[in-house]
Amino acid sequence: MVNPAVEKVLKTPPVGEEDHNIVMSEKIRLGISSCLMGNNVRYNGGHQLDKFITRTLGNYVEFVPVCPEVECGLGVPRETLRLVGSADNPRLITSRSKIDHTEKMQKWAAQKIQELEKEDLQGFIFKSKSPSSGMERVKIYHADKSGLTGSGPGIFAKMFMNHFPLLPVEEDGRLHDIFLRENFVERIFVYKRWRDLVGKKITRGALVEFHTDHKLLIMAHSIAHYRTLGRIVAQAKQYKPAHLIANYESTLMKALRLKTTVKKNTNVLQHIMGYFKKVLTKDEKKSFLSLLRLIYTNTILL
Numbered sequence: 001m002v003n004p005a006v007e008k009v010l011k012t013p014p015v016g017e018e019d020h021n022i023v024m025s026e027k028i029r030l031g032i033s034s035c036l037m038g039n040n041v042r043y044n045g046g047h048q049l050d051k052f053i054t055r056t057l058g059n060y061v062e063f064v065p066v067c068p069e070v071e072c073g074l075g076v077p078r079e080t081l082r083l084v085g086s087a088d089n090p091r092l093i094t095s096r097s098k099i100d101h102t103e104k105m106q107k108w109a110a111q112k113i114q115e116l117e118k119e120d121l122q123g124f125i126f127k128s129k130s131p132s133s134g135m136e137r138v139k140i141y142h143a144d145k146s147g148l149t150g151s152g153p154g155i156f157a158k159m160f161m162n163h164f165p166l167l168p169v170e171e172d173g174r175l176h177d178i179f180l181r182e183n184f185v186e187r188i189f190v191y192k193r194w195r196d197l198v199g200k201k202i203t204r205g206a207l208v209e210f211h212t213d214h215k216l217l218i219m220a221h222s223i224a225h226y227r228t229l230g231r232i233v234a235q236a237k238q239y240k241p242a243h244l245i246a247n248y249e250s251t252l253m254k255a256l257r258l259k260t261t262v263k264k265n266t267n268v269l270q271h272i273m274g275y276f277k278k279v280l281t282k283d284e285k286k287s288f289l290s291l292l293r294l295i296y297t298n299t300i301l302l
Contacts, residue, residue, distance in 0.1 A: 030125060032064065044077050048172070083155075087149055090140045122167070126157050166250060190256060202245060221260055232247055
């Protein structure tokens with residue numbers, strides 16, 4: 001299930017200069033690898049401008065650019081870096097001169113993450129395959145050049161995700177997958193609304209309203225998490241405010257990470273039909289269910 005705001009973003013074509021009047025009253029704040037914004041900070045002095053991110057998503061988002069390698073003191077252009085060693089403890093090493101920049105990067109990253117806490121981020125988009133900023137599957141090499149030992153996140157990305165475990169994160173390569181893109185856009189919109197609610201000093205009534213507004217969306221991701229969230233809301237008076245917020249937020253964001261499926265969406269549509277059981281005729285119900293079965297079958301066969 002895609003909410004209207006998310007659907008609008010997904011269907012909006014890349015904009016030209018004349019289309020920059022599309023704005024939101026208060027944009028979502030996202031951290032982003034600086035090269036994806038078109039900034040010339042890559043090892044070769046170039047960039048990796050992503051037009052979907054900057055032009056389409058950019059209509060709804062305020063970006064906070066970050067380039068770990070430049071900001072930790074490495075120049076432009078510079079020698080390429082790679083992760084070397086074990087998957088559990090990779091080192092950030094220059095590819096030719098074999099200089100180890102691991103501690104330098106970690107020290108900078110720890111300080112940068114503290115600064116980013118003040119930015120009120122609702123998500124982060126990382127640069128894929130980067131030894132500093134890759135979200136996942138960055139190659140890790142044997143020190144003796146005999147091949148790969150495994151893969152994992154870049155040094156900065158790993159520290160960031162460990163510090164902000166609930167924050168929606170993605171990387172540019174995965175955003176070319178329409179389903180992963182939908183999931184990420186959905187999560188940042190929901191997280192933005194949730195954090196706005198928390199910022200207004202949440203009340204039980206406001207929590208009930210938020211949960212009601214998002215329950216079908218949550219059901220499309222996970223019935224189990226939806227039921228857990230329902231219990232949290234029902235027992236809200238038993239929690240201290242800080243515990244209530246933390247518990248609901250954690251469960252909500254874990255639910256939204258799970259992928260929607262045709263079967264889950266079909267179940268939600270059947271649930272929605274229940275709201276109209278007193279106004280639909282027997283033939284209308286039968287027709288609707290037949291259409292759902294047809295859509296489900298045809299989608300599964302594609």
